[in-house]
Amino acid sequence: MKIRPITPAIGAEISSVHLGEAARDAGLFAQIKAALLQYKVLFFRRQDITRAEHVAFAGRFGALETHPVAGSDPDHPGLVRIYRSDNPHSYENNYHCDGLWRPNPAMGAVLRCIECPEIGGDTIWVNMVKAYEELPEEVKRKLDGLRARASIEQSFGAVMTPEARAKLAQDHPAVEHPVVRTHPETGEKVLFVGAGFTTHFTNYSTPANVRHGIDKAPGAALLLNYLISRATIPEYQVRWSWQQGDVAVWDNRSTQHYALNDYWPAPRKMERAGIIGDIPC
Template sequence: MTETTIADQNTVRALRLPGYPIPVGPFTHLAAERERLAGLRWQHFDARPIGATVGAEISGIDLTTDLPPATIAEIRQALHDYKVLFFRNQPLSAYQHVAFARRFGELEIHPALGSNTGQPELVRFEKTAQVAGFENSWHHDVTWREQPSLGAILHAIEVPDIGGDTLFADMYAAYDGLDDETKAQIEHLDAVHDFTRAFGAFATEEQQAQMRAAHPSVTHPVVATHAATGRKHLYVNRIFTDRIAGLDADEGRDLIDRLCRAADAPEIQVRLKWEPDTVAFWDNRAVQHYAASDYWPQRRIVERASIVGPKPSR
């Protein structure tokens, strides 16, 4: 492959090799955001950016305490900037986990995933030799809801020595990296999100019908505008997005696949290696995440609190 100049960046950004699913090139459109994030400074904690445009490790803060409103406001702003925050050495009790999450809004109760902690707002993911992990697909959480979560806070209780990482992809950057023709094509499209695509995978037709009655399909924009930042981001995912409204099934599925592949580039991702008492707080609109299922039969126990968000809009 020949070298290219910065003047060629738009061509390079759109360059695809035959059979290769993601763009090839220097991803020069990430530079401005990378430099902006590198220059941010905070009053109540320190932040170290990890990915080019996504992810920061936060230090100098204790999440087990009753943090003052100014600190909570700064965490919220950091979340909007870095898209996902990582906190190490945070031995949260279930009560403290819920109390911290509530500082950012109303919490969800998940209808299908259970809690074993006595705190119904916490979803507990307990993977063992008998219960293997299967969350290894890129997704936003609960997009089958009319009001999907605006963010989630995950606390690691027990983690494998090797494996079990979580990856996050910047969906602003995924959208920004699309060519102008694709942006115009998807600007006014809506996608249908269905609870049963994941939770009904092994259900009978009768059970799926009951699920759909309890959780009807919902429609969200393919390109949403973040309620806090005003930035556009892709809002389709492989787990819950069922089809594109107004397109035939094959055309819609091809488009969903193409848009999801926009998040596959490592240049717009960050990877978290868990340790016990690590906390990850991600913006469920600005990022998708992927839980690597490479640790069986080791144990992995994490708990998640999710914050109710607004209905996605253009």
């Protein structure tokens, strides 16, 4: 197995590996997982694997999750088809952590390119450990113990009828997470808010933070927007230009990603297996 780091902050390309074999070989899988914890997102060019091998490899990390809106392949539970061929709208072109709206957001995901445009359709991943590490110390102190609400309603629900949106919110109530979580395997501190799903802080309005009304909602919103904007810093990012058969594997606990929606009307077809995660703390 060969490893080529792509940027100083995040990402590595792995070569001389077939993921179908990695799904069956415990030693090879252990090497890949160790590289994932180090580089946070891994890229494999032109993987000739079946859907069964795709879900088998992802299943090595843990049980696979389903999606209440996107659904999954009926023959391969947990494999979500993200096909953009007849609709210019996209949910993925914002910086987000998958499933932040869940009590236990995804541990990670394995994404395979089935068809991609000749130009465009790249994906960006961000190292949210560095996004936290390089915060000013006074901001870190303010974040200590702070928590935030995340919801599926404001994203996937936004294009639904009021009735369908209410049903989605009822089935998947908003959740609360720490603004800074601890990675359960590496012990790293991770900035854990994102534009896709985070709506507001839940315990900001305390005597330590609020003196007058303008300190309350406006002050909290300014801080939240600042934290969300950390994902846009180029020095924390890696950008991948897809080729058919490419596979990306990322640690969703320590990253965010952004799928560029710049390729319409060309098609872009991806298949993703998301791995069930733990409750952040």
